Amino acid sequence: MKIVVAGIGTEVGKTIVSAIFCHAFSLDYWKPLQSGSKEDNDAEKIRELVNQPIEIFPNAYCFKEPLSPDQAAKLEGIAIDPSTIQIPNSGNLLIEPAGGLMVPLTEDGFLFSDLLKNWDLPVILVSRFYLGSINHTLLSIEFLKSQNLSLAGIVFSGEINQESEKIIRLKAPTSHFHHIPWSTQINADFIENEAINLRQSTFKNLFK
Numbered sequence: 001m002k003i004v005v006a007g008i009g010t011e012v013g014k015t016i017v018s019a020i021f022c023h024a025f026s027l028d029y030w031k032p033l034q035s036g037s038k039e040d041n042d043a044e045k046i047r048e049l050v051n052q053p054i055e056i057f058p059n060a061y062c063f064k065e066p067l068s069p070d071q072a073a074k075l076e077g078i079a080i081d082p083s084t085i086q087i088p089n090s091g092n093l094l095i096e097p098a099g100g101l102m103v104p105l106t107e108d109g110f111l112f113s114d115l116l117k118n119w120d121l122p123v124i125l126v127s128r129f130y131l132g133s134i135n136h137t138l139l140s141i142e143f144l145k146s147q148n149l150s151l152a153g154i155v156f157s158g159e160i161n162q163e164s165e166k167i168i169r170l171k172a173p174t175s176h177f178h179h180i181p182w183s184t185q186i187n188a189d190f191i192e193n194e195a196i197n198l199r200q201s202t203f204k205n206l207f208k
Contacts, residue, residue, distance in 0.1 A: 002093045002205060003152060004123045005115065006135040009100050012128040013157035016186060018096045019049040021124070023159050025152075025207040027094040030057040032115070033105070035098055036066035042096065049191045057088040065132060069112075070104040080105045095121070101140055113147060115181045122152035122206075127192035129161040129167065137168050145173070153203055158182040176202045 005021060007014040022029050029050075034041045043056050061080055063072035073080050082105055087093070097103065101123075103112045116123070121146060129138045137154070142149050153176030156165060160179060169177060178201045183190050198204075 001027075002087065002090070002095065002119075002151045003120050003206070004095045004097065004121050005102050005126060005155075006097050006123050006140075007099070007126045008128070008133065008140045012126050013180070013182075014096055015045055016049075016191075017124075017126050017155050017157060017180060017189050018042075018094055019046050020180060020198055021054050021203075022046060022054055023050045023191050024125050024198040024203075025091050025092070026052055026054060026092040027207075028055040028057065028088070029094050029096070030090075032060045032097045033069045033080075033098040033112075034059045034062040035069055035072040038061075039092060049186070049188050050195050051188050051192060055090065057090070060085045068104050069098055070106055074107070077204075079107075080110075081108050082106065082115060088120060095119075101207075116149055117147055120149070122150040124152050125154045127154055127156050128158045129156065129164050130159055134164050134167055138171055141172055143168070152206060153178070154177060155180060160166065176206065178203055 004016055005018045021027055029046045031042050047056055063076055065072045065075055069080060097112050101113050103111060125140055127133060151174045153174050154172055156179045178198060180194055
């Protein structure tokens with residue numbers, strides 16, 4: 001199975017959630033675009049955190065500055081060519097976008113969501129509770145609907161807000177929900193323990 005783990009924005013825990021899914025269901029990992037560091041990127045974090053024999057594919061593009069891919073590429077004198085971003089050959093693959101669903105890749109307005117439309121893969125949405133997160137989550141859900149993309153499920157990361165979660169559950173066209181707590185000790189043991197919990201959730205039905 002190929003699946004995308006996307007966030008409602010930046011810093012919502014996508015990479016940690018991706019690591020847990022990779023460990024729980026033995027998924028290979030690919031982050032097509034990386035902005036922010038060439039030495040310590042998210043692929044390396046996955047390598048450190050996942051104690052499973054998975055394959056980690058190299059970025060199609062990797063940039064130094066922590067900016068949107070189009071801006072980071074421009075600073076390095078590079079033009080991103082979306083046609084070169086090809087899904088690796090893997091039967092069980094998790095794809096982690098850079099940032100949210102509508103991150104721009106080119107100066108003429110090609111978005112990551114345009115790649116998603118081409119790929120037509122189900123999306124697991126990562127949400128974290130903060131002021132405005134209900135709006136961001138519901139807008140992300142509505143955007144997926146408008147693009148005829150499948151919402152496979154929602155993972156809530158960090159502290160629980162039951163009232164906010166209740167509203168999102170009412171509006172989300174999925175029966176798969178899971179919560180991953182925040183921890184100051186994000187290491188391989190944490191990932192393994194959370195993978196055990198994830199395998200006991202309804203998400204296990206997606207990876208039979």
